[in-house]
Amino acid sequence: GPVFLYDCDTGIDDAMTLLYLASLVRAGEAELVGVGTVHGNVDPLTGALNTLRVLEAAGVTEGVPVAVGAARPMAQDVHYALDWHGTDGLGDTHLPDPAGRPVAESAPAQIVRLARERPGELTLLATGPLTNLGAALLLDGELPSLVREVVVMGGAFDHPGNITTHAEANIWHDPEAADLVFAADWPVVLVPLDATHPTAVHDDWLDRLGAHDSPVARFAARILKFYEDAYTPTLKRRGAVIHDALAAMLAVDPALGEYAHRPVRVELRGDLTRGTTVWDARSLPAEDVRRPVRIAVGSDVRAFQDRLLAALTSF
Numbered sequence: 001g002p003v004f005l006y007d008c009d010t011g012i013d014d015a016m017t018l019l020y021l022a023s024l025v026r027a028g029e030a031e032l033v034g035v036g037t038v039h040g041n042v043d044p045l046t047g048a049l050n051t052l053r054v055l056e057a058a059g060v061t062e063g064v065p066v067a068v069g070a071a072r073p074m075a076q077d078v079h080y081a082l083d084w085h086g087t088d089g090l091g092d093t094h095l096p097d098p099a100g101r102p103v104a105e106s107a108p109a110q111i112v113r114l115a116r117e118r119p120g121e122l123t124l125l126a127t128g129p130l131t132n133l134g135a136a137l138l139l140d141g142e143l144p145s146l147v148r149e150v151v152v153m154g155g156a157f158d159h160p161g162n163i164t165t166h167a168e169a170n171i172w173h174d175p176e177a178a179d180l181v182f183a184a185d186w187p188v189v190l191v192p193l194d195a196t197h198p199t200a201v202h203d204d205w206l207d208r209l210g211a212h213d214s215p216v217a218r219f220a221a222r223i224l225k226f227y228e229d230a231y232t233p234t235l236k237r238r239g240a241v242i243h244d245a246l247a248a249m250l251a252v253d254p255a256l257g258e259y260a261h262r263p264v265r266v267e268l269r270g271d272l273t274r275g276t277t278v279w280d281a282r283s284l285p286a287e288d289v290r291r292p293v294r295i296a297v298g299s300d301v302r303a304f305q306d307r308l309l310a311a312l313t314s315f
C-alpha cells in the first residue's frame, strides 16, 4: 500500500481524511510516516494540535510525527476559513488538549528528510495550501526525483471557485507555492472542486454515521455538524463536501477516478482571477510546456461514500 506523508490544514474535512488514513494504517493497507501542517483553515499550530487530537482519537500516533509548517503564504497576507471549520478548526467542539506535542522539526524540513530516507516511496498527500511543499522544493532541488507521487486537493476548472468566482481555497491561499508545485518535474495528481463537489454526502450517509455506536464515529459526526451547517445553504439540502478525503482515496485507488492529463498553471496576477488554476487545453502544447498533471474530473461517487463511511465506522 501507499506510504503517505500528509500535509494539511486540519480543518474538518482534513480531520475526516486523517481518520480515513488511520483506518488504512490499522488495516495494514497503508503507512503514515508523518503529518505536516500549514496555514489555511486555521493557523498551523492549531492545525497540528487538531491533527494530534484526531490521531489520538483513532489510536494511530506511534511513528507519526506531527510537524508544524508555514504560518503564512509566500507572497500575500494569511487568511483563515473559520466560517467553514469553526474558530478551533474542528467545528467549535473545543476538544481538550491532545496528550502529544508537535515535533521540533518544521514541516518542510520533515518532507525533505523523509523523502531522503525513503527515496522513491512517498506519496505526498496535500490538502491545504501548498506553502510547505513549495518551501521543501526550494530547500532541496532534488526533491522531485525522490518522491513517488504528489496528490493535491485543490483548484477548479469548469466548476466555479469556492473563495472567489474562479479560485479554489487551497490554491488561492498561496498561488505562488501552488505554481511551484505544478512546475516541478514530479508526478502530480490534482483533485479539484470539479471532482469533489459531486461527492457531497447527504441525510442518509450523515444519519448512518451519526447512528453508529463507536467513539470514533461519534467523534466524526460531532465534528461534521458545524461543516454540515455551513454547507447546507450552498447545497440547498442537508449535506457536506468532504473534499480532502477524495484526494486520499484516489491516491489509494486511482481507478475510482476519471482524469484529464494537462499542464497546469496558476494565475498570479489577475485582479479577479489570482489563484485560479488554468489547464492548457491546446492540442499542440506551447513550447515551454510543463509536465502534464493528472487532473481528476470525476469519480465513482457511490464507492467513495461507501468506503469513507466504512472507514469512519471501522474503529
Ligand code: BDR
Residues within 6 Å of the ligand: 011, 012, 013, 014, 041, 081, 084, 127, 128, 153, 162, 168, 169, 170, 243, 244
Ligand atoms: C479545501 O479548502 C479547505 O477549507 C478544505 O479543507 C479543503 O482542503 C476545499 O476548497
Ligand code: CA
Residues within 6 Å of the ligand: 008, 009, 010, 011, 013, 014, 041, 127, 128, 244
Ligand atoms: Ca484542507
